[in-house]
Amino acid sequence: MKRIGKNSVLVLALLCSVAVAAAAADKPVLSIMCFEGYAEDSWVKPFEQKYNCTVKIAYAGAVDEMFSKVKAAVGDYNIVSIDPGRITMYKSAGLLQPVDTSKLSNYPQMGAFFRNHPYNKLLGGGGIYHIPIVWGTQTITVNTAKLPAAQLAKYVDEKKGTISLDVLTAPEFKGKTAFFDESANVCAIAGIQIGAKDPFHFKDDEWQKVQNELYAWKKNARTFTSGLDSEFSVLSSEDAYIVLGGNDALLNLKLEEAGIRKNFRQFAMTEGTICWIDGWVITKPTSGASLDLAQKYIDMMIGGEVQTSLAKLVGFGVVNPAGAGGFSPVIKDKRSTWWYQDIKTFPAPLYIMVPEEDANKRVELWNKVKAMP
Amino acid sequence: MGERFSAPRALLRGIPITVWMLCLVAVPLGYTFLISFFQVEGLQIAAKFTLKNYRLFFTDPMYSGILLKSMLLALAIALLAILAGYPLAYMLSFRVRRGKQALFMLSIIPLWVSYLVRIIAWRTILGNKGVINSALTSLGLIQEPLSFLLYNRFAIAVTLTYICIPFVFIPVYTSLEKIPRNIMEASSDLGAGELRTFFNVVLPLSLPGLVTGFIFAFIIALGDYIIPQQLGGTQGIMFGNLIWSQFGFAFNWPFGAALSFILLAISVTILGLTSRFGSTEGGFLSE
Numbered sequence: 001m002k003r004i005g006k007n008s009v010l011v012l013a014l015l016c017s018v019a020v021a022a023a024a025a026d027k028p029v030l031s032i033m034c035f036e037g038y039a040e041d042s043w044v045k046p047f048e049q050k051y052n053c054t055v056k057i058a059y060a061g062a063v064d065e066m067f068s069k070v071k072a073a074v075g076d077y078n079i080v081s082i083d084p085g086r087i088t089m090y091k092s093a094g095l096l097q098p099v100d101t102s103k104l105s106n107y108p109q110m111g112a113f114f115r116n117h118p119y120n121k122l123l124g125g126g127g128i129y130h131i132p133i134v135w136g137t138q139t140i141t142v143n144t145a146k147l148p149a150a151q152l153a154k155y156v157d158e159k160k161g162t163i164s165l166d167v168l169t170a171p172e173f174k175g176k177t178a179f180f181d182e183s184a185n186v187c188a189i190a191g192i193q194i195g196a197k198d199p200f201h202f203k204d205d206e207w208q209k210v211q212n213e214l215y216a217w218k219k220n221a222r223t224f225t226s227g228l229d230s231e232f233s234v235l236s237s238e239d240a241y242i243v244l245g246g247n248d249a250l251l252n253l254k255l256e257e258a259g260i261r262k263n264f265r266q267f268a269m270t271e272g273t274i275c276w277i278d279g280w281v282i283t284k285p286t287s288g289a290s291l292d293l294a295q296k297y298i299d300m301m302i303g304g305e306v307q308t309s310l311a312k313l314v315g316f317g318v319v320n321p322a323g324a325g326g327f328s329p330v331i332k333d334k335r336s337t338w339w340y341q342d343i344k345t346f347p348a349p350l351y352i353m354v355p356e357e358d359a360n361k362r363v364e365l366w367n368k369v370k371a372m373p
Numbered sequence: 374m375g376e377r378f379s380a381p382r383a384l385l386r387g388i389p390i391t392v393w394m395l396c397l398v399a400v401p402l403g404y405t406f407l408i409s410f411f412q413v414e415g416l417q418i419a420a421k422f423t424l425k426n427y428r429l430f431f432t433d434p435m436y437s438g439i440l441l442k443s444m445l446l447a448l449a450i451a452l453l454a455i456l457a458g459y460p461l462a463y464m465l466s467f468r469v470r471r472g473k474q475a476l477f478m479l480s481i482i483p484l485w486v487s488y489l490v491r492i493i494a495w496r497t498i499l500g501n502k503g504v505i506n507s508a509l510t511s512l513g514l515i516q517e518p519l520s521f522l523l524y525n526r527f528a529i530a531v532t533l534t535y536i537c538i539p540f541v542f543i544p545v546y547t548s549l550e551k552i553p554r555n556i557m558e559a560s561s562d563l564g565a566g567e568l569r570t571f572f573n574v575v576l577p578l579s580l581p582g583l584v585t586g587f588i589f590a591f592i593i594a595l596g597d598y599i600i601p602q603q604l605g606g607t608q609g610i611m612f613g614n615l616i617w618s619q620f621g622f623a624f625n626w627p628f629g630a631a632l633s634f635i636l637l638a639i640s641v642t643i644l645g646l647t648s649r650f651g652s653t654e655g656g657f658l659s660e
Contacts (some may be wrong), residue, residue, distance in 0.1 A: 064621055089624075093417065175520060181602065183622050223524040223606035230603070233493075237500040239523065360413070363623035370610040371435050 028289035030297055031056040033070055034081035035278070037314050038133070043306045053293055070095060075285040078294045083276045084119050084130055085184070085200075085353040090281060091129065097284045098127030103295040106303040106320065107131075113343050114277070114319045119352045132279035133301050135343065136316040137350070138180075138189060139248045139273060140167065141231070143241040145263035147173075156267070160347040161334070163267035165193045167242055169216045178240035179217060180231075181224035183366035184356055185246060185274060190214045192272045192351065199274065201357045207365065214369045228254070236260060246276075248337045249315030256330045265335040272349030277319075317343055402637075409630035418626055426631035436615065436632070443612040444639070446526060447594035451541075453534040454590040455583065458541030462582075463575075466549035477546065481539045488536070492603050495532045499523040499604075524606025532604055533594045540593060541586030548582025549575070584647050592640050612636060 030053060032039050039057045048055055058077065060066035063086055070077050071093055082090065090096050101107045107115070114132045140163050142152065149156075155167040168177050180186060190213040191199035196206050222240045225231045228247040232254050234240045245251065248266050255261035280298045282291070300306055307323025310316075315331045317340035318324060324341045332338055339346045356362060412423045430436045465476055483491060498504045501518040509515045521527060552575060560570040576583075598613030605611070616636070619629030 062621070064624060183618070218607050221607050222520070224602075224609070226602055233496065237496070237502045238518075239501050360623045360625050363618050363625075367610065367615060367618060368435055370607070370614075371439055 028053045030293035033077040078286040088355040104299040130279045132277040134316045135277045138246045162270040164270045177242040179244035183363045187362045268348045275350045411627045426628045450533045450594040451590035454537035454541045462546035528604040537590035540589035544582040544585035548579040
């Protein structure tokens with residue numbers, strides 16, 4: 001009898017688990033491929049509850065890794081977080097479908113800059129493929145405790161709160177500067193410095209000028225940086241006092257955490273800078289319930305609540321002004337990246353990143369600069 | 374002693390290692406070699422045979438220049454690692470009587486620490502606010518930090534030498550331990566001094582371990598790209614960084630594969646040229 005009871009319990013448990021598994025299998029699934037920070041529990045869990053669905057999340061650490069994974073498993077991921085610079089790569093591989101913005105109730109609340117900017121049309125046409133969620137820039141961080149205002153005055157426009165890119169080649173700062181080791185962006189910013197109209201599509205005569213400019217930067221620099229930790233390390237250890245980098249908001253939060261932010265100030269470049277916009281794309285085979293969930297998830301991400309969370313979490317610019325309330329005082333500070341509260345207030349020309357004319361050629365150019373003595 | 378296994382059984386025993394080698398070595402390498410003859414069309418790898426990846430390497434002096442620079446730096450690092458690792462192994466093998474095992478473990482402790490942590494540690498030691506500069510400043514020996522310590526080839530050489538020392542130490546120590554002590558006593562009995570015994574007995578017998586250590590250090594240094602990137606500053610480009618850039622930002626895997634195979638060919642050639650020194654016991658090349 002006892003034995004039968006035990007067996008009955010086992011059978012019942014088995015049936016229950018099968019039933020639970022079957023119920024879970026019935027749930028619609030949304031599969032996401034993204035960078036860390038874009039699928040947090042704080043909004044994913046409520047989303048799953050609200051729509052009685054399962055959200056599967058896969059992360060990638062780099063753009064090329066993400067592309068390889070999506071391409072290798074067509075249909076496995078419904079939405080992917082990418083920047084406009086990579087859209088043609090996905091499009092030419094036949095991986096994308098346009099997003100029906102009429103299904104996004106929060107779309108009209110998105111800043112006009114993002115809705116009206118022609119960057120979506122520059123991505124090969126055929127509709128809107130990319131729904132932005134956050135944006136960021138490349139800026140210059142200066143150790144103002146080591147370099148007093150008088151020394152910087154020549155390069156700083158106090159009215160705008162910007163600094164000239166000439167600071168990277170200033171002889172008085174030789175061995176005190178650093179900039180990032182990444183061919184595409186570094187070429188684009190050097191392009192802005194030489195006056196190229198389109199820093200993502202150089203004309204024939206501009207390549208050599210960009211190379212010369214980068215070489216001048218390199219000759220004056222102490223080192224290159226390779227991401228947030230590297231930028232933080234170079235600045236906090238005072239190995240360089242002027243750093244051109246691409247992680248300004250997170251860098252501010254890190255400097256604040258280390259208790260040394262008062263020694264630093266961030267500047268946009270007077271000549272202008274490039275602007276990345278991370279957003280969602282929907283993959284081509286996605287349809288039915290998954291497509292419906294994909295649209296709902298994207299809609300939630302551009303809504304005020306999640307935009308506020310993103311502002312709090314990553315500190316980069318939000319695309320819906322309703323999210324600006326999430327920024328910490330660190331970001332709002334005038335010595336910091338205050339412009340992330342509203343893209344309209346950015347104090348210099350912004351060049352939205354689009355696919356460059358020839359990524360390979362930029363790598364080759366940058367390698368040549370690095371190989372020069 | 375007769376054969377322990379019959380031919381079919383021996384064949385069966387060889388299957389796992391053959392499968393392992395095929396799946397984890399031959400197939401990935403073969404595939405990489407294959408795509409080195411392909412080309413990229415609009416960020417896609419097109420399976421169209423071409424020699425242009427190899428041609429580019431041989432016609433653009435930038436690539437051969439960086440390769441040569443990397444080989445010279447790797448050679449210097451391997452020699453420095455031998456200069457640091459050999460005396461350590463010698464002392465431990467011949468001079469230490471008690472606690473040998475503990476000292477051996479202490480010598481290879483760096484291998485237990487994460488590679489990145491070791492790089493960060495050296496940045497902390499060599500940086501402007503690092504251990505060396507702070508000590509010299511507090512002693513009043515310098516007013517401004519010594520900037521030549523970090524972000525140049527010196528920093529790459531120091532850090533990679535440190536990384537390579539255990540890889541030299543282990544095979545050298547193994548070969549020294551295998552030297553019969555009575556040979557050294559015989560040398561002494563025949564009137565040879567310590568120095569003569571070292572050069573005529575110890576060094577030749579430890580040569581296989583030395584060569585193995587040299588090969589390890591040279592190949593590790595030649596292929597590394599993280600230390601040059603992290604600590605090399607504006608002088609930090611090495612051949613490994615060129616390969617990495619092709620697989621990363623350039624999305625040009627075929628060219629990256631071609632550069633990888635050129636590096637592999639050089640490594641195999643060096644291995645082949647030096648393997649004849651490793652034909653006695655002590656080295657990983659031993660029979």
